[in-house]
Amino acid sequence: MHFTAATGSNVMLDDNADFKTINHAHPHIGKQLLALWGQPGFLPYMQSLTRDDRPSVRQGFADNVFLALHRLSEQHRRAYPDYRLESKYDPWATSVGTPHTR
Numbered sequence: 001m002h003f004t005a006a007t008g009s010n011v012m013l014d015d016n017a018d019f020k021t022i023n024h025a026h027p028h029i030g031k032q033l034l035a036l037w038g039q040p041g042f043l044p045y046m047q048s049l050t051r052d053d054r055p056s057v058r059q060g061f062a063d064n065v066f067l068a069l070h071r072l073s074e075q076h077r078r079a080y081p082d083y084r085l086e087s088k089y090d091p092w093a094t095s096v097g098t099p100h101t102r
Contacts, residue, residue, distance in 0.1 A: 012037060012038070012079075013033070013034060013037060016075075017068075018068035018069075018071045018072040019033060019068075021068040022065055022072065025061075025064075026061075026065065029049065032045055033045075033072070037076065038079070040083050042076050042080075042083065043073065043076065043077075043084070046072075046073045046076075049061075049069060050069075
């Protein structure tokens with residue numbers, strides 16, 4: 001089942017190509033993104049998607065999905081600049097390995 005903004009919680013993502021890419025490949029992630037869009041928990045959730053904290057081997061995301069996650073995170077940052085990650089390192093920073101500054 002693919003979640004859409006029409007059946008989910010956020011109409012802002014209805015026509016978002018990056019959301020559609022993610023939702024098509026990973027509907028369970030799409031559902032979470034809909035629920036968290038515009039909320040303080042959005043960026044921590046995005047961060048959790050890129051951290052390998054589980055003991056099992058993870059497959060990772062296809063390139064197009066990973067790029068869509070990054071672009072969607074950047075869109076959220078621009079739309080909601082007051083919501084920032086609390087960690088020292090932000091994996092969604094514009095350049096890899098850039099420390100998060102406030």
